[in-house]
Amino acid sequence: MELTLLGTGAPAGLPRPFCPCAACATALGEDARAATAVLVDGILLLDLTPGAAFAAARAGQSLAGVRQVLLSHPHDGPPVEVPAGLPQPGRVPDGRELTLLTGHRVRAVPMDAPGTGYAVTGPDGQRVLYLPPGGAPAGLEKGAVESYDMVLADVLRRPDALARLRAVGAVGPTTDVVAVHVDHDVPPGAEVRRRLAAAGARAVPDGTTLAVGGYEDVPDVPRRTLVLGGARSGKSVEAERRLEAFPDVLYVATGGSRNGDTEWASRVAAHRERRPGSWRTTETCDLVPLLKDDGAPLLVDCLSLWLTDAMDAVGAWDDAEWAGGGERELRSRVRELTEAVREARRTVVAVSNEVGSGIVPATASGRRYRDELGRLNAAFAGECEQVVLVVAGQAMVLRG
Numbered sequence: 001m002e003l004t005l006l007g008t009g010a011p012a013g014l015p016r017p018f019c020p021c022a023a024c025a026t027a028l029g030e031d032a033r034a035a036t037a038v039l040v041d042g043i044l045l046l047d048l049t050p051g052a053a054f055a056a057a058r059a060g061q062s063l064a065g066v067r068q069v070l071l072s073h074p075h076d077g078p079p080v081e082v083p084a085g086l087p088q089p090g091r092v093p094d095g096r097e098l099t100l101l102t103g104h105r106v107r108a109v110p111m112d113a114p115g116t117g118y119a120v121t122g123p124d125g126q127r128v129l130y131l132p133p134g135g136a137p138a139g140l141e142k143g144a145v146e147s148y149d150m151v152l153a154d155v156l157r158r159p160d161a162l163a164r165l166r167a168v169g170a171v172g173p174t175t176d177v178v179a180v181h182v183d184h185d186v187p188p189g190a191e192v193r194r195r196l197a198a199a200g201a202r203a204v205p206d207g208t209t210l211a212v213g214g215y216e217d218v219p220d221v222p223r224r225t226l227v228l229g230g231a232r233s234g235k236s237v238e239a240e241r242r243l244e245a246f247p248d249v250l251y252v253a254t255g256g257s258r259n260g261d262t263e264w265a266s267r268v269a270a271h272r273e274r275r276p277g278s279w280r281t282t283e284t285c286d287l288v289p290l291l292k293d294d295g296a297p298l299l300v301d302c303l304s305l306w307l308t309d310a311m312d313a314v315g316a317w318d319d320a321e322w323a324g325g326g327e328r329e330l331r332s333r334v335r336e337l338t339e340a341v342r343e344a345r346r347t348v349v350a351v352s353n354e355v356g357s358g359i360v361p362a363t364a365s366g367r368r369y370r371d372e373l374g375r376l377n378a379a380f381a382g383e384c385e386q387v388v389l390v391v392a393g394q395a396m397v398l399r400g
Helices: 052-058 159-167 190-198 235-241 262-274 287-292 303-313 319-343 364-381
Strands: 002-007 037-040 044-046 068-070 097-099 105-109 117-121 127-130 150-153 176-179 209-211 224-229 250-253 280-283 298-301 348-353 386-391 394-399
Touching: 002 052, 002 150, 037 052, 044 117, 150 159, 190 394, 224 235, 224 364, 235 298, 235 348, 235 386, 250 287, 287 298, 287 319, 303 319, 303 348, 303 364, 319 364, 348 364
Parallel strands: 044 068, 127 150, 150 176, 224 348, 224 386, 250 280, 250 298, 298 348
Antiparallel strands: 002 037, 002 209, 037 044, 097 105, 105 117, 117 127, 386 394
16 A cells, blocks of 8 residues: 555644744744645545645645545544545544445544544555544454554654554554654654654655555664753653653662652652553662563663662762772672663663763762762663753753
């Protein structure tokens, strides 16, 4: 099958009309997007949007051969003029299947929000899933759904939809995931591409024709990532965002519960509230066994607190103990950790503080911690495919 994306933006398009935000102001050229509409093999149109005929012409396509127009949005939307010769738009009821004379089969997929998703099977057996804006499939069961060759979904706003599809095997390593319904929630251009690549997805400009089964285009998700940043920089949010599109994530909290510390308890509660409900949490600083195990993606937050625990264990705050073997023991622990990261087979995202650019600590123990954290960050980063520095909520890729 061939799919031509006549538009890839949100229902209001990008930039949104009269919107003063920074994302809309910079959505120019290839980053400007009309409302999403998809032409399948020239005979099936998914979503009729304003200017569809002109968009098809700009892409070197024609709507003259379209035999079916299906709507996916939660409602029919504003009145859109139906180009001459095009059939009236319709909708397939949830769970029902429509068969076209060309051999294409279209099944309506129930959603967890208003709207209709469509699973399209071509005459050659290739399978494509198209989801409406803001929607995720409902009622998925493991083993009951075959893997799709391509998925078109609202990845940026609903990464959990991708996680659900991965959990049941509907999205596999060779599934080409393309983001559609792109809105102004994320700065356009490089930032959109970076976030999607971390989720194993990609975006393409309006007018792009995709050949289903082009597996060489599927992005490789970094297996090991280190996210650095200062206090309240947004580093934890960045790390969590990288795994929102994956199921069964194990969140490793190295700070513990700190009974009696109400400020710490409120921080922990805020972190838990924004994490997906399907994630599991464990509180431990024993990271090496977790890194050596196979399993679901691992999110470690954070290495800074792991180091505090390790320095406590070796007596690093006492000069005599430090000189008498504490320093040597800490080096051994860091080396064991980085070797475990090097051998890790599961996806790992780790968070750490970047403290070396601030005020020089007034105490010897503070300077010792700063220096050791810098060494730990450098050693850990050396074993990661991607290293990201977060400053004022903006992620800068240092490696990968």
